[in-house]
Amino acid sequence: MVMPNTNLDDSQSPLLDQNGIQPTEQSLQIPTLTGPTKINMSFIFSLVASSGVFLFAGTVWYIVFDAEYEFFIWHPTLMALVLLSITQGVLVLQTAVRKEEREKGLLWHKIIQTVVFLSVIGGFTIIYTHKSSTNKEHFTSPHGKFGVFTFVYLLFQTVGGSILANFPGLVGGAAKARGLYKYHRISGYVLVSLVYLTALGGTQTDWA
Ligand code: HEM
Numbered sequence: 366m367v368m369p370n371t372n373l374d375d376s377q378s379p380l381l382d383q384n385g386i387q388p389t390e391q392s393l394q395i396p397t398l399t400g401p402t403k404i405n406m407s408f409i410f411s412l413v414a415s416s417g418v419f420l421f422a423g424t425v426w427y428i429v430f431d432a433e434y435e436f437f438i439w440h441p442t443l444m445a446l447v448l449l450s451i452t453q454g455v456l457v458l459q460t461a462v463r464k465e466e467r468e469k470g471l472l473w474h475k476i477i478q479t480v481v482f483l484s485v486i487g488g489f490t491i492i493y494t495h496k497s498s499t500n501k502e503h504f505t506s507p508h509g510k511f512g513v514f515t516f517v518y519l520l521f522q523t524v525g526g527s528i529l530a531n532f533p534g535l536v537g538g539a540a541k542a543r544g545l546y547k548y549h550r551i552s553g554y555v556l557v558s559l560v561y562l563t564a565l566g567g568t569q570t571d572w573a
Pocket of ligand 1: 492
């Protein structure tokens with residue numbers, strides 16, 4: 366049985382304990398970004414999470430492209446990409462167990478979170494400039510207020526993560542940076558929850 370990994374001090378370990386569920390020669394191998402895996406609880410959890418975010422993002426994209434075109438639609442379009450990608454960027458690390466899988470997972474994490482970083486800046490810039498050009502007040506709705514907080518949080522999280530992974534010298538060396546991974550990880554879970562809540566709030570807000 367797959368048990369949640371509660372050892373937060375082990376910043377390298379995946380969220381789900383995967384002992385005894387490594388792919389074997391005989392089992393069905395499913396290709397993933399970090400290497401082949403087999404059908405196990407970890408894979409199923411990741412499939413469920415992916416399906417949820419694909420459903421949400423797909424619905425948002427369907428609605429906005431079915432609506433009459435206006436510049437505003439690029440805000441939900443990009444923000445749905447943020448929600449989808451940020452989830453995938455976390456999942457690539459959760460399913461990685463062996464050293465080479467973790468290395469690949471980290472590389473994909475960096476690539477995907479770069480897409481998230483650029484998309485969230487794009488999504489924010491679009492709604493901000495759109496509202497300014499139509500002389501609307503900024504950050505008035507609960508979604509707008511929550512959104513600006515989540516946006517700034519995401520920027521800090523990405524810059525912080527990038528320092529730990531790419532410029533560890535800035536925090537006193539690679540060993541110190543590795544020790545800080547767990548804080549980045551916990552903060553990342555908070556951020557993903559905020560992104561979900563903000564996106565959910567966006568579906569309850571009038572179009573700008
Ligand atoms: C895909 C889901 C999303 C939808 C459907 C959506 C929709 C909307 C809508 C309709 C508005 C205009 C109304 C208002 O100003 O409150 C808006 C504004 C805003 N959204 Fe979103 N949003 C989504 C995701 C996000 C996310 C994930 C963030 C932050 C990371 C965000 C940040 C903002 C901000 C800051 C504003 C207000 C901008 C201003 O007042 O100048 N949104 N959004």
